[in-house]
């Protein structure tokens with residue numbers, strides 16, 4: 001019977017039919033959807049997937065730890081509006097990548113973590129496979145969506161769903177689980193090719209309701225002390241021209257959140273960055289564009305915000321559930337920022353009253369006062385350097401090199417750099433984001449350099465750098481134009497703490513005194529420089545950025561200069577019944 005069946009097939013098909021397998025289908029599905037780069041760490045069962053992806057023309061960037069590969073993928077998503085792809089091995093590799101996936105989701109960055117995994121039969125019976133773990137179940141609560149593919153014929157659909165889930169609506173992290181056997185599953189090549197899906201319009205425009213637009217304009221128009229806050233959602237949206245037009249047409253002062261700095265230059269006459277406290281406290285109408293009223297904005301209430309009865313919020317966001325999350329939003333505008341801001345501009349149509357002159361004047365005066373107060377600290381040339389004098393030098397460099405990308409993490413190193421270094425172009429400042437997480441540094445630096453081809457300046461606290469420091473080898477291996485400056489103050493917040501018990505162990509916040517991080521990069525053929533003055537720092541950074549060579553500068557900072565938790569010491573609980 002079987003023989004008869006075979007004989008009825010056309011002669012060539014059984015033996016010569018072209019075949020494909022899971023490996024090829026995953027790669028073909030990614031390529032079909034314009035994915036050009038994979039960030040990851042190789043190993044069972046995805047070693048060949050990385051190799052074959054490279055052979056197929058995808059750029060495969062191999063890291064030393066999955067969290068850094070994941071962070072690179074996440075920032076690729078933020079910079080390009082396409083999902084960044086991170087590829088990991090089962091269980092421990094997957095878990096290492098998961099922190100980055102959760103962080104991407106928290107920050108609304110589109111990313112897909114693709115991980116190899118064990119077979120369902122073994123996992124579900126808990127039979128103890130090599131690196132066994134029920135990864136899908138673990139990923140689910142930590143990301144926006146999670147999918148598993150069991151049949152090669154479903155790979156096209158699985159990849160398509162992952163892409164659409166990552167970039168549509170509020171962007172976020174997606175997990176895609178690929179059990180080992182799927183990768184070597186064989187199927188007919190023609191049927192395989194037909195099973196692939198090119199995602200059409202993966203992040204469709206979401207138009208705001210005309211009534212919501214009108215309501216928002218009415219509230220804004222009647223404001224006496226209006227303010228616009230730009231968040232990283234506004235930077236992500238790439239609606240730079242419309243946002244600028246809205247701000248300039250209305251004349252409203254604007255405040256950029258950290259990663260929205262540069263959307264309009266920090267030196268723009270309407271920028272209220274240097275008058276932050278004043279504008280938050282005294283404004284009467286606040287329009288949020290792609291910014292959440294979370295802890296970074298004191299939840300929209302309390303002392304920071306002044307009198308709650310004279311405060312009205314307008315919020316533009318793609319996520320309807322964001323409205324009223326912390327305080328009432330009198331004018332919610334739900335839609336994508338490009339469409340929303342365009343609709344607002346259409347509604348303004350030329351005739352718009354300038355905000356009251358006394359408000360604009362108050363903001364301007366406050367800003368000038370604060371800038372003048374800061375100026376001498378930025379020019380101080382004494383040794384040891386403090387944060388201000390070192391950052392003063394970097395501020396001048398970024399002004400001359402506005403297209404460089406600034407990566408920034410730490411406590412004092414972060415908070416002070418955010419205030420001191422002006423940004424001039426959109427999406428040039430990448431930092432610790434919504435969680436204030438340490439460890440994004442080298443992953444973001446590699447991702448940004450690969451995706452944009454622009455020079456990267458990573459300004460890192462010495463503790464912050466330690467979380468991803470081994471990737472300095474990755475920077476050297478791919479010869480990336482990344483200049484890392486480690487602000488070495490001998491520890492976390494400051495290097496002067498002592499062990500309260502008086503023992504020989506150092507205090508928990510203190511590191512090796514006067515360590516030489518610059519030596520690390522020399523081990524891999526990069527350029528290491530040790531600097532102690534702002535002038536030396538300037539020279540070293542300029543040289544690094546002119547040459548494009550991987551460079552690590554150890555910048556010695558006064559260990560007594562920092563404050564506990566940088567600018568957020570108020571969030572740090574302290575014991576009131578401390579015995580010593």
Ligand code: ADP
Pocket residue numbers: 106107108170171230231232233234236237257258259260289290291292293294296316317318319322335336337338433434
């Ligand atoms: P920040 O930390 O800079 O204040 P958040 O991360 O808190 O910014 O807020 C970003 C917001 O932007 C999120 O609520 C997200 O839903 C929203 N968002 C992201 N992309 C878009 C977009 N294209 N259109 C509208 N809203 C967006």
Ligand code: TPW
Pocket residue numbers: 409410411412413414436437438439460461462463464465487489491492493494562566
């Ligand atoms: C994943 C807690 C916040 S800031 C910081 C830590 C450990 C380091 C500050 O020291 P650094 O900066 O970088 O030397 P500076 O200039 O003040 O000396 N683990 C994670 N995330 C966070 N945020 C922490 C711990 C933390």
Ligand code: MG
Pocket residue numbers: 461462463487488489490491492493494
């Ligand atoms: Mg430090």
